[in-house]
Amino acid sequence: MGRMRIKDIAAEAGVSPATVSRVLNNRPGTMSDETRARVKAVIERTGYQPSNAARSLRRGRTGAIGLILADMCNPYSSAMLEALAADAGNRGLALMTAVSGNDAEQEERACERLIAAGVDGLVVNSCRAGDEAAASLAAAGRLVPIVLLDRAVPGSGLPLVTSDNDRLMREMVEEIHRRGCAICHLLDERGRTSAIRRERARSFERELAARGMTGGTVALASPAADAARQLEELVRGAVSPIGLIAVNGLVLLRLVEALGETDLSAPGTLRIATFDEYAWNRALFGGITTAVQDTAGLAAAALDALLDGRGTDGPARTAVAPGRVIVRASTRGN
């Protein structure tokens, strides 16, 4: 038995294609229960599946949404993919995925490809910044609804879905302060600055000041040996433990590499906390205190924004999912 068409089902059930279509689309109260039952039986028996291509053509939408991830090394990306795939599946949407590898040009191409493929909406964890990028994204956003994930692109006018970084940062600084640190540093990447890392840095400095603590934002040097010297410098002559917060999973990785070349450790001289829950966070230093994002909440917010946004043409809103800080041995002290 080859692929069936709707007219085959119609013939089999002794009705017209229109009636079969009404059954398939659950148009209620538009036909007799008897007819509906007969059609349903035939559909069931034959295992008929409507052609998605034909539906898409006729309805003008595909039921697919696109996802552009910046970086698969980042645990955040894996977690968001998992959450979005699950949520999209439950809503009957297909998820088309692309990975930009933190390359602006690849991101733009992926954007074009997904729109050409006919996605009904786009979730973008953008690696782009600047006016040109904002314009390009805004233009794409005129073709199809777009929601930015985690990283804002100022000037694009696109809605953003993100965690409450202010609150997460406050809780982390609070935890480190509570454990007896008077000094705390935020470890950032050297080079490319992203909107989200800047936002975290601002929150950090505000929280530091609010508690009368000292320290600041530090760009971690790049070869591990250099970073090791940098860290030794930071703790030189410290009388109380020093707090270190990694601004993301990548920086934490570099921190661990660097610490391997020193005698420093947590929770000895150091109190370490980080953003991004990674499987290894449970194992390193007996467990690293971590700010975890509410990926399921973020995924739901992103899809809601995409689907609801269809009607609402108001100003771009920012949706926020709270997240929480998991306290582990790396800040608890011995």
Next chain:
Amino acid sequence: MGRMRIKDIAAEAGVSPATVSRVLNNRPGTMSDETRARVKAVIERTGYQPSNAARSLRRGRTGAIGLILADMCNPYSSAMLEALAADAGNRGLALMTAVSGNDAEQEERACERLIAAGVDGLVVNSCRAGDEAAASLAAAGRLVPIVLLDRAVPGSGLPLVTSDNDRLMREMVEEIHRRGCAICHLLDERGRTSAIRRERARSFERELAARGMTGGTVALASPAADAARQLEELVRGAVSPIGLIAVNGLVLLRLVEALGETDLSAPGTLRIATFDEYAWNRALFGGITTAVQDTAGLAAAALDALLDGRGTDGPARTAVAPGRVIVRASTRGN
């Protein structure tokens, strides 16, 4: 300017829709260069994009391929997603992703959903086993070409794309043997056994025997404290260092957790190696010797199998990408 149709382009260029279609699809040598140029100019100028839905309906294929991943915690999954997304993008294919979370029922549903969505092929990193699963996958394979990734499903008759686990295991045992270990254990998960883990265990024992080494396959106990005791037992009274190979990234994670509760370390009493390259492998123990899979090669092989397989209806073949072992401090000794 709303969405354009092919007939608008045709009118604009003063040709027929058929000619525009021929230009769009690069049918070479079927029209004068002059006509082609004129049509191209109009397409360029208007920014016309053909409707993918209409193409799909007409051509009978969608240009999308489905990917079902078992587990986003596994670095293997992230790496393969990245490689497949890149390769599919280069071939002009869209990638529809689903995650089963190692749940057989979810995997089956994802399979149905993707087929209903009209994918032209399916790459499945299956978490299923047994006759029922094999039958279900074989049935799906009759609807659309399917390639299994990494994990075989015996009885399904579906082609498999995998790394050369034999060779990787041989190189790892060789490395550990060369570093003075007479005893080596393969650390496996307790519980669910997968075809690939069994295959690695077989290779391991063969290589052990070939070198007159002792040791064997050990299921790592589950709470970290139990695992810690288990490991202490394994090295009790050892005179030369003990080799440990983690059968996958998850087991390595548990091993690291367990070691945190002991005095053991690598490359001291232990020589540790693992499958699956994870960012952390570079940092832990000063670097962990790792068998990395050739994800780009695997991705290419999977897509080739999917697209070529269309014609070839021969017996299910297994495609192999070699991979390689990266030697790091955890086996090199001091």
Next chain:
DNA sequence: TTGAAAGCGCTACCAA
């Protein structure tokens, strides 16, 4: 409550 029929936008066959 049901059916007939007009397309959605494109491709490919056949004719010129």
Next chain:
DNA sequence: TTGGTAGCGCTTTCAA
């Protein structure tokens, strides 16, 4: 080398 046109499978309006 080019154009006319049927039809991919479905939804939806209009008519019965």
